[in-house]
Amino acid sequence: MSRHCQLTGRVPGFGRAISHSHVRIPRRFDPNIQRRRVYVPSLGRTVRLRLSAKGLKLLDRIGPDAAVARMRARGEKV
Structure with missing residues (x-):
């Protein structure tokens, strides 16, 4: 399962860890x-x-009905 949020679309960010x-x-x-x-x-x-x-x-904040509407608008399957 990919680590992304179905509502906000937030996905992993990539970067670099810098050691001592x-x-x-x-x-x-x-x-x-x-x-x-x-x-x-x-x-x-x-x-x-x-x-x-x-x-x-x-x-x-927005409620489940509005959240599902936003997810469907983005193309997420609910």
Whole structure:
């Protein structure tokens, strides 16, 4: 499973870790992905979502119906 948020579209970032001796090593910055089950009244059922921590806050703010509408607009399957 790829580490991306279904709501915000947040994906891993890439960069370099620099050690004490200043050797640069490639590394990956993964988003904080959480799996949640959310009841969506417009669908009349619960859906499983992979959301980042910021996506969870956004879900609380806009509600599940608007969140599902945004995901479908982006082409995510819900």
